[in-house]
Amino acid sequence: MIRIEEKIIQETIVAISKLYQAEADAKKIQIQKTIKEYDGDYTLVVFPLLAYSRKNPQLTAEDLGNYLLNSMIEIAEFQVVKGFLNLKLSQAFWIDFLDEIRQTETYGIEGVTENSPQVVIEYASPNTNKPLHLGHIRNILLGSSMANIFKAKGKKVFSVNLINDRGIHICKSMLAWQELADGATPESVGKKGDHFVGEYYVAFDKEYKKQIAELMATGMPEEQAKEEADWLKKARGMLKRWEREHKKTRDLWKDMNTWVYAGFEETFAKLGVHFDKTYYESDTYLIGKEVVLKSLKLGELSTKPDGTVFLDLTEYGMDEKVLLRSDGTTVYMTQDIGSAILRYDDFNFDESIYVVGNEQDYHFKVLRIILDRLEFAWSNRISHLSYGMVELPEGKMKSREGTVVDADDLLLEMYTTAKNTAEQLGKLDGLTDAEKHDIYMKIALGALKYFILKVDAKKNMVFNPKESIDFNGNTGPFIQYTAVRINSLLTKANADNVPYRHRIHRNSMDSKELELIKLIYDFPILLQEADEKRSPSVLANFAYDLAKEYNQFYHNHKILNAEDEETRSFRLVLSEKTGFVLRATLGLLGIEIPIRM
RNA sequence: GGUCCCGUAGCUCAGUGGAUAGAGCAACAGCCUUCUAAGCUGUGGGUCGAAGGUUCGAAUCUUUCCGGGAUCACCA
Known part of the structure; x- marks a missing residue:
């Protein structure tokens, strides 16, 4: 068509x-x-x-x-x-259009075929030393929504998560646990695993600062104190033992990471995201190292007198990029080279997309150039979906100052607000507790996801924890509510055996009816735009426009009680299709529609 | 300092070459004996950071400046 x-x-x-x-x-x-x-x-x-x-x-x-x-x-x-x-x-054009999509259940959505491009999208990418926060939520929601959008455009999509599970920061929480925990586990203290481990990371920092202060009190300069502090030395020793695969260190590392993963899984499940594959940097960094050493032999890389391996990027207007430290250990870039290669071997992708914050724009620019210089033909297939930071009214979130908005806390808060609001409105009376719980959850998530996704990804956004996320106006629950209204209407129509699924006849539409059809007609274009611009916000704004238009229509038109049968049928079909597009669009944003609200 | 991103109503955000710049929140005023009021309607609120340039036409492109942020690590 x-x-x-x-x-x-x-x-x-x-x-x-x-x-x-x-x-x-x-x-x-x-x-x-x-x-x-x-x-x-x-x-x-x-x-x-x-x-x-x-x-x-x-x-x-x-x-x-x-x-x-x-x-x-x-x-x-x-x-x-x-x-x-x-x-x-002509009216006929719009009526024919509505009639054409009347029976289809896939309007606007494209199916996957054998020739569909293969897209790998990486998101979440957490560190295993602290729980997820609002920044991760933006990342995860953008990634999973884009995965949905790519799928709807007929692409074959694989969501992958790359967990940063090794490095000095992990050893810091391990050390603090060893020193302070006395064998405590998340189970023994009844805490979520990622929060449990995160507390030891914070405890490390506290003790480390104390030790620095003590050393400085003896007259040691700050720079030196930072290097000489006992716990830092111990953490570094632990990292070395980890790299040598020292059994006890590895066992502790595995235990603590297992706790963290259980915590992450819980949060991912709440957010409704899942990954087709999870990568661990502890598995990929050595691949990167091998490739670098091989390239060094082939003369593609340079070495400094102290043994540092680097690639000279000055011809691109960039600096020299170190790929192996003088002591032979890998850096972040080396790991990412390994990850990229492993991913290509696994998926033979047409596109590999990294959802990572804009503070790493430079890193990904360099990664592409390096892969190109190392002559990986697919280097131009990787791209960085860069997004802006989530800021608080007073500025950037800082874990050290305790101003980070924790993901689980936020979800709980949203849930409570949803519950309180629903109880106040008293609309869920008569439902079971399980049904109510499901509804609160969907509304809470709808509010949060919409709040995050309606903002253009590349822009920084402000979240004010004191003014909790609204449930009225330009919000997720507003759109959900509209869809619920439509469902309720259709349920009623079906219960009363109102016939409306026949060919539409309609001689004259008014402006509200026409506007709705026109918006429905726009859906495929907006999906296309969201795909091309890699921007779920396009769809979020569209869903709002559509819901708003429908509510206006609903307000001043009778539907089930319409003046004649033809009008009733037409408006029911219009409502049904609006509901379909709302559901589809929200679905692409990862937002579900409750049974009642 | 170099590079990149951002600056639109009190606040949070749409709009990125087209007509008189839009929503929501907050404020104020209305609408439930009518299919769900988490809704609908109305009022007030803007030198689109500033100045120049390109164009029939600029919030949008361009130059300079101002303000905010990121980055330029043998951190990730």
Whole structure:
């Protein structure tokens, strides 16, 4: 089915050639939706076409309007306002469209085929020394929503998680546990594993600072004190033992990571995300190291007198990038080279996307260049989906200052708000506790996910913990509520055996009905845009527009009690399709619709 | 200092070459004997950070400046 906008463009090109004997550049033909102030559905902006017509805007628009009116059966009338040709489509066009999608259950959604491109998307990527926070939530929601969007565009998608499970920061929490825990476990103290481990990471920092202060009190300079502090030395020793695969160290490491993973899984499950594969940096860093050593032998890399291996990127306007430290250990970049290679071997991807904060823009730029220099032909298939930070009103979240918004705390808070609101409204009376719990959860998540996803990914965003996330207005629950209303209406229609699933007849629609159909018609375009721009916010804003439009329609139209049967059927189909698109769009954002609210 | 991102209503955000710049929140005023009021309607609120340039047309492109942030590690 060709889109009407496309058809108008094609016809306009023909019109220009027939009327003005000119070959029009398709890029100069702009079709946009007619703004509310004027009558029409689509507007052709004629200013760019004056070079072809050599007439004034008014006359050009009239020429083209008359031509299109004659050549396109879909066009019912036109109006010229200054340089804008406002085209109004026939009612039949919109009715036929609605009728066409009446039976389909997959409107706008594309299926996966054998030839579908293979896309790997990495997100979450937590460290195992602390629990997830709001920053991770933005990352996870962006990643999982993009995975949904790619799937809906018929791509074969694999979600992967890369866990940073090794390094000095992990050893810090291990050491603190060893020194302070006296054998305590998450079970023995009744704490979620990631929070439990995170507390030891904080405890390390506290003790470390104390030791630095003590050393400085003896007259030692700060720089030196930071290096000489007892616990830091111990943590470093632990890292060395870890790298030598010292059994006791590895056992402790495994135990603590296992606790953390259990905690992460719980949070992932609550957020409704899952991964097709989980990678661990402890498995990939050596692959990177091997590749680097091999490339060194082949003369692709350079060495410094102290043994440091690096790649000179000055020709790209960047610095020298170290790939192996003078002591032979790997750096972050080396690990990521290994991860990328392993991922290509596993998935043979057409695209590999990293959802990582914009503070790593430089890192990923360099990663691509390095992979290119090391002659991996697929280096141009990896890309960085960069997103902005989540800030508090007073600025950046800082774990050291305790201003981090914890993911689990936030979810619990959202849940409580959902529960309180629902109880106040008293709409869930008569449901079981399990049903209520399910509803609170879906609303809480709807509010949180929408709040995060409606903001353009690349922008920094502000979260104010004191003003909890709204449930009214431009929010997830507002859209969910609209969908629930529609479902309730359809349930009622079915219960009363109201027939409406037959071919639609409708002689005249009013503006609200028409607006709804037009928005439904836009859904595939917005999905496409979300895919191309890699931006769930496009869909979030669309869902809001659609819900808002429906609520206005609902408010001043009778549906089940419509004046006649034809009107009732038409409005029910319109409601059903609106509900479908709302559900689909919310689904792409990872938001579910409760049974009642 | 170099590079990159951002700056739109009191607050949170849409709009990235087209018509008189939009929502929500907050404030105020209305609408439930009518299919779910987590809804609907109305009022007030803007030199789109500033100045120049390109264009028939600029919040949008461009230059400079101002403000905020990120990054330029043998941290990840």
